[in-house]
Amino acid sequence: MSIHILFEGIDEPGLNRLEVYQRRGGYQALRTALAMSREDVLGELLTSEIRGRGGAGFQMGKKISFLPRGDMDKYLVCNADESEPGTFKDRELMQKSPHMLIEGIVIASYAAGIGRSFIYIRGEYDYQADILEAAIAEAYEAGYLGEQILGSDHSLSLVLHRGAGAYICGEETGLLDSLEGKRGNPRLKPPFPAIQGLYQGPTLINNVETLSTVPHIIRMGAAQYAEIGTQTSTGTKLVSISGDVQRPGNYEIALGIPSREIIYGLAGGPADGREVKLWFPGGSSAPVLTKDDLDVPYDFDSLAKAGTMLGSGAIIVVDDSHRVLDVAYKLAKFYAHESCGKCVPCREGTNWTVKMLQRIEAGEATPMDLDIMASVQDEIIGNCLCVLGDAMAMPVGSIIKKFRAELEEHIEAARERAGIGSLENVIPVGVADAHAGPLPVH
Amino acid sequence: MSGYDVPRFGHGSRVPGWDQAADLTKDPAVIPDSATTLVPETLRAGIEAAMAKYPERRSAAIPALHLAQELHGWCSPEAIEQVACVMRLTPAYLISVATFYDMLETRPKPRNDVFVCTNISCSLLGADEFYEAMVAAAAEDPDVGVRSFECLGACDIAPMASVNGEYVGPLETEDAAQIIEDLRAGGPVLEAKQLRFRRSVDPGAVGP
Numbered sequence: 001m002s003i004h005i006l007f008e009g010i011d012e013p014g015l016n017r018l019e020v021y022q023r024r025g026g027y028q029a030l031r032t033a034l035a036m037s038r039e040d041v042l043g044e045l046l047t048s049e050i051r052g053r054g055g056a057g058f059q060m061g062k063k064i065s066f067l068p069r070g071d072m073d074k075y076l077v078c079n080a081d082e083s084e085p086g087t088f089k090d091r092e093l094m095q096k097s098p099h100m101l102i103e104g105i106v107i108a109s110y111a112a113g114i115g116r117s118f119i120y121i122r123g124e125y126d127y128q129a130d131i132l133e134a135a136i137a138e139a140y141e142a143g144y145l146g147e148q149i150l151g152s153d154h155s156l157s158l159v160l161h162r163g164a165g166a167y168i169c170g171e172e173t174g175l176l177d178s179l180e181g182k183r184g185n186p187r188l189k190p191p192f193p194a195i196q197g198l199y200q201g202p203t204l205i206n207n208v209e210t211l212s213t214v215p216h217i218i219r220m221g222a223a224q225y226a227e228i229g230t231q232t233s234t235g236t237k238l239v240s241i242s243g244d245v246q247r248p249g250n251y252e253i254a255l256g257i258p259s260r261e262i263i264y265g266l267a268g269g270p271a272d273g274r275e276v277k278l279w280f281p282g283g284s285s286a287p288v289l290t291k292d293d294l295d296v297p298y299d300f301d302s303l304a305k306a307g308t309m310l311g312s313g314a315i316i317v318v319d320d321s322h323r324v325l326d327v328a329y330k331l332a333k334f335y336a337h338e339s340c341g342k343c344v345p346c347r348e349g350t351n352w353t354v355k356m357l358q359r360i361e362a363g364e365a366t367p368m369d370l371d372i373m374a375s376v377q378d379e380i381i382g383n384c385l386c387v388l389g390d391a392m393a394m395p396v397g398s399i400i401k402k403f404r405a406e407l408e409e410h411i412e413a414a415r416e417r418a419g420i421g422s423l424e425n426v427i428p429v430g431v432a433d434a435h436a437g438p439l440p441v442h
Numbered sequence: 443m444s445g446y447d448v449p450r451f452g453h454g455s456r457v458p459g460w461d462q463a464a465d466l467t468k469d470p471a472v473i474p475d476s477a478t479t480l481v482p483e484t485l486r487a488g489i490e491a492a493m494a495k496y497p498e499r500r501s502a503a504i505p506a507l508h509l510a511q512e513l514h515g516w517c518s519p520e521a522i523e524q525v526a527c528v529m530r531l532t533p534a535y536l537i538s539v540a541t542f543y544d545m546l547e548t549r550p551k552p553r554n555d556v557f558v559c560t561n562i563s564c565s566l567l568g569a570d571e572f573y574e575a576m577v578a579a580a581a582e583d584p585d586v587g588v589r590s591f592e593c594l595g596a597c598d599i600a601p602m603a604s605v606n607g608e609y610v611g612p613l614e615t616e617d618a619a620q621i622i623e624d625l626r627a628g629g630p631v632l633e634a635k636q637l638r639f640r641r642s643v644d645p646g647a648v649g650p
């Protein structure tokens with residue numbers, strides 16, 4: 001039933017050290033890869049059809065083929081910023097098996113003809129960063145990094161870079177600016193990083209889990225790897241599951257299994273007597289699903305068909321003891337806090353959404369506010385340099401759509417509580433100032 | 443983006459004067475003169491080592507500010523000046539960087555950081571109550587700063603907190619007082635609940 005590739009024996013004591021990793025066959029895939037031509041290694045990655053595990057789900061091999069050929073400075077950046085709410089899989093991988101990631105980086109850089117690499121890890125992951133730093137030093141020492149790796153013509157430097165706390169630095173171009181020592185503001189795309197990225201050079205950016213899978217693809221052979229999962233979502237995926245479940249944590253699954261099997265089978269579902277009210281299938285940026293969607297297969301395309309996304313592979317379960325208003329409020333506050341402020345629709349839209357949700361809670365809203373709020377979400381989507389704003393607009397929009405009745409009840413109840421009573425008495429906004437928001441029409 | 447709060451009206455606009463700190467009669471600060479700026483030797487060496495790692499020295503801005511904050515306790519004007527001197531950048535540039543990131547502080551802060559995650563998964567399991575308890579427990583202690591933080595990437599131990607970088611959870615309100623006690627004692631914090639000892643929950647992941 002379950003297939004374990006990344007997590008196989010992950011708790012083995014000392015696996016974070018080179019000696020144990022090698023004893024378990026570590027760095028054999030690198031030897032295999034270096035004995036092949038660069039084109040053949042890239043061919044394997046293309047055949048495996050592995051899709052990015054960081055959020056967008058773009059095929060890794062294809063991304064490498066976009067890099068221009070030739071003798072210029074090219075870079076590989078591993079995205080270890082992991083700040084998408086609900087996601088914590090990269091943390092466990094880096095902490096327990098850092099050499100797997102390093103091996104993946106060396107193989108990927110070989111396939112892409114890259115000579116310099118970086119790992120951008122979020123500043124909060126202090127312990128994991130220390131472990132990685134020690135592992136990188138070991139890998140240099142053993143000749144897996146540095147000049148002419150294992151006697152081949154491939155050389156690679158690897159630098160660990162610690163961030164300082166900003167969700168937007170997980171967005172690939174915000175990350176690049178941050179790595180260049182600037183504020184982490186996203187860039188206009190195109191040009192895409194594969195053409196013009198770090199220090200203006202062609203840059204391959206991949207997530208920790210994506211890169212950690214590379215050695216296994218080489219070890220197993222791409223064709224065999226592609227047998228796992230579904231036709232268009234190959235391989236296994238680490239799923240971080242949290243919220244109202246009995247056994248939260250990271251699980252490795254073959255893509256395409258029913259979501260119910262993860263939420264109930266592996267994580268034990270909500271506490272006894274409770275049921276799933278809504279769940280985010282791919283981090284808090286994914287449009288929500290309800291208890292009616294539990295049988296959707298967990299893979300990129302099935303979730304897209306269900307109107308949401310697999311994202312970073314983080315499931316957040318909310319049971320029926322929570323108010324959907326609070327969930328929406330937490331979401332909106334997060335994105336408002338993390339918006340870098342560069343694009344107006346995101347900067348203003350996230351803040352206005354927070355205000356409008358506060359208005360509901362204060363008993364000052366009418367059901368019409370929901371329409372206004374929904375239209376604000378529509379105005380954000382597709383109108384910014386990056387999709388941070390969309391990442392709020394999509395889930396909040398989906399909550400308004402799917403839980404409208406409940407939100408209307410909150411609106412009524414809050415008005416009742418505030419003693420405002422019937423609709424005619426709603427204070428036109430702007431008058432009472434502090435909660436200024438869109439004007440209800442009388 | 444950082445702990446630096448711009449005062450805002452209820453509707454979100456900035457209160458006029460929020461940026462009045464700049465004295466416009468003075469010229470903007472230039473790159474500090476290395477002959478007259480005193481930089482502690484360890485800090486200089488650390489920053490220079492960081493700069494040497496990158497093709498462009500500017501990439502070392504965040505690592506350098508981390509080092510300066512460690513030494514000075516926060517990114518004080520003096521700390522910024524020293525980093526600017528070694529990196530050959532203007533203080534304004536470094537302040538613009540420091541104010542962007544949550545972990546760099548441009549205001550004095552207590553020595554110990556307790557970041558309580560109040561994002562979605564943690565709050566579903568009682569993080570907001572824990573945050574209140576933590577604030578109350580630390581109220582008397584000037585050495586402990588408590589901040590509510592966004593998802594710290596450890597929702598499996600929700601509700602959780604990062605105490606000087608050490609992840610602990612799942613937390614109950616009683617743990618707040620224990621954290622303060624452990625911090626005062628100077629040893630490990632809430633050792634039984636540290637994330638670093640947590641084993642995988644995946645039944646298929648047990649050793650070969």
Ligand SMILES: Cc1cc2nc3c(=O)[nH]c(=O)nc-3n(C[C@H](O)[C@H](O)[C@H](O)COP(=O)(O)O)c2cc1C
Pocket residue numbers: 051052053054055056057058060079080081082083084167168169170171172173205206207208210211386387388391
């Ligand atoms: C706001 C925002 C935050 C993101 N955060 C992360 C992150 O923390 N980690 C990550 O790997 N990708 C993150 N991404 C996705 C990256 O932009 C990029 O697609 C990914 O790192 C590519 O790697 P992959 O192809 O291996 O998935 C984020 C995207 C956006 C728009």
Ligand code: FES
Pocket residue numbers: 085086087559560561562563564565592593594595596597598600602
């Ligand atoms: S929500 Fe608290 S650690 Fe993720």
